[in-house]
Amino acid sequence: xxxxxxxxxxxxxxxxxxxxxxxxxxxxxxxxxxxxxxxxxxxxxxxxxxxxxxxxxxxxxxxxxxxxxxxxxxxxxxxxxxxxxxxxxxxxxxxxxxxxxxxxxxxxxxxxxxxxxxxxxxxxxxxxxxxxxxxxxxxxxxxxxxxxxxxxxxxxxxxxxxxxxxxxxxxxxxxxxxxxxxxxxxxxxxxxxxxxxxxxxxxxxxxxxxxxxxxxxxxxxxxxxxxxxxxxxxxxxxxxxxxxxxxxxxxxxxxxxxxxxxxxxxxxxxxxxxxxxxxxxxxxxxxxxxxxxxxxxxxxxxxxxxxxxxxxxxxxxxxxxxxxxxxxxxxxxxxxxxx
Ligand SMILES: [Zn+2]
Ligand SMILES: [Zn+2]
Numbered sequence: 001x002x003x004x005x006x007x008x009x010x011x012x013x014x015x016x017x018x019x020x021x022x023x024x025x026x027x028x029x030x031x032x033x034x035x036x037x038x039x040x041x042x043x044x045x046x047x048x049x050x051x052x053x054x055x056x057x058x059x060x061x062x063x064x065x066x067x068x069x070x071x072x073x074x075x076x077x078x079x080x081x082x083x084x085x086x087x088x089x090x091x092x093x094x095x096x097x098x099x100x101x102x103x104x105x106x107x108x109x110x111x112x113x114x115x116x117x118x119x120x121x122x123x124x125x126x127x128x129x130x131x132x133x134x135x136x137x138x139x140x141x142x143x144x145x146x147x148x149x150x151x152x153x154x155x156x157x158x159x160x161x162x163x164x165x166x167x168x169x170x171x172x173x174x175x176x177x178x179x180x181x182x183x184x185x186x187x188x189x190x191x192x193x194x195x196x197x198x199x200x201x202x203x204x205x206x207x208x209x210x211x212x213x214x215x216x217x218x219x220x221x222x223x224x225x226x227x228x229x230x231x232x233x234x235x236x237x238x239x240x241x242x243x244x245x246x247x248x249x250x251x252x253x254x255x256x257x258x259x260x261x262x263x264x265x266x267x268x269x270x271x272x273x274x275x276x277x278x279x280x281x282x283x284x285x286x287x288x289x290x291x292x293x294x295x296x297x298x299x300x301x302x303x304x305x306x307x308x309x310x311x312x313x314x315x316x317x318x319x320x321x322x323x324x325x326x327x328x329x330x331x332x333x334x335x336x337x338x339x
Contacts, residue, residue: 004121004335006043006050012320014313017118021068022127026114027129033145034059034120034335038174038236041259041324053110056335057081060135060144070129079132080147081120082289083108088092098284107131108283117149121316123337133289138297142310145334146179146303148284151292153179153257154186156281158288160255162189162230167185169193169219169228169247170210172235172258173201175306175332178208180232180257185209186300193228195219195247198328204305216243223247227274232257236263245276256280285339306332312339 002014022028035058063077073079084107086098093101106112107128110119114128135144144218153176162168168189170181173196181192192212194205202213214222221245227249231272233240236258242265244254254276269279295301308330311319323330 002313003038003118004320005052005055005118006040008071008191009047010044010324012044012317012323014317015118016043016244017122020116020124022065022126024068025070026126027063027066027070027073028065028113028124028126029059029061029132030064030124031059031061031120031122031143031337033061034337035149036320036323036335037149038176038327038332039259041320041327044320044324048323051110052118053115054119056121057110058145058148059120059125059172060147061125062263064124065131066129072133072165073129073132076310077132078135078144080135080144080289080293081127082131082148082151082286083284084112084128084131085286104286105283121313121335121337123313131286133286133293135293136297139293142307142334143296143303144293145176146306146332147289147292147296149175149332150179150183150296150301150303151284151288152176152281153241154183154292154295155284155288156180156232156255156257157183157187159281160230160232160253160279164188165190167191167193167227169195169223169231169244170205171195171219171231171233171244171247173198173205173213173238174234176236176257177234178204178306178331179301180234181210182208182301183295186295190331193219201328201331204331207305208302219247227252229253230255233256238261240261242266242270245270245274245278248274248276250274251276253277253279269329303332308333310336310339313337
């Protein structure tokens with residue numbers, strides 16, 4: 001069986017693996033769709049080794065076999081991959097902080113004992129069955145493949161909730177920004193302003209519920225006069241960290257959602273003068289996945305407008321290279337490993 005992996009700097013290859021086997025606590029899943037994440041592209045462009053277990057982590061499929069001791073899923077269940085549940089036994093869990101359980105975190109980042117040797121760019125995968133969450137019928141495979149980034153967005157919004165009547169900014173309208181926008185509205189935001197340089201992405205933001213969509217220069221003008229109450233920073237580049245604070249009013253809030261790699265320059269005087277509250281969010285928690293599935297099922301989070309196209313495993317190496325060189329050419333490309 002072939003699996004698509006980042007094997008070096010700007011190198012993505014289809015590598016031969018034995019068919020996955022169901023060991024104890026493990027579920028084997030036949031993958032029907034796997035989304036390409038910005039993290040996969042960063043891995044391709046980076047010089048550090050990219051953990052093979054997370055190369056393709058936004059997938060949906062059908063359970064084909066389970067090992068001894070698996071009770072939460074059975075053969076035939078359609079499932080998505082989630083972070084493991086908190087363990088209930090570590091010092092963080094015992095101190096009442098299950099959100100910071102290292103067992104769950106290490107599983108989410110593919111560093112657990114049962115971490116697979118490849119990710120979801122493959123026909124089949126064997127993972128810790130505790131990480132599998134069932135998806136119900138009205139949700140299509142194309143929608144289910146976007147559950148993982150949608151949970152990342154919901155987790156970020158729940159870290160800093162919008163309040164009644166606030167002006168909320170979503171800075172950066174890639175997949176995470178467009179999902180954060182919808183989750184913020186689902187959590188009660190009434191006036192969301194999208195800030196995004198690309199015209200097609202601004203149009204998508206309006207289609208998905210933004211009240212306004214501004215170019216960055218327009219936003220600087222507008223929020224220089226009167227800052228926003230809450231800014232979700234979803235662009236994930238070093239320069240937009242300070243810009244998020246610049247867009248907020250005195251006493252406002254900023255939530256860092258996009259992962260900027262590299263150092264960012266900030267203006268501490270602005271942070272102090274504004275008495276800004278900043279929080280940050282990474283990944284998601286196991287229990288949040290079922291909630292996102294419901295939000296997608298009832299249409300409050302729409303994933304179809306984000307979906308550009310579906311490609312085959314054979315085409316994937318060329319597609320990864322093209323997306324890495326021109327990331328704004330698509331929002332979400334899915335892989336069908338059965339094609
Ligand atoms: Zn991702
Ligand atoms: Zn724990």
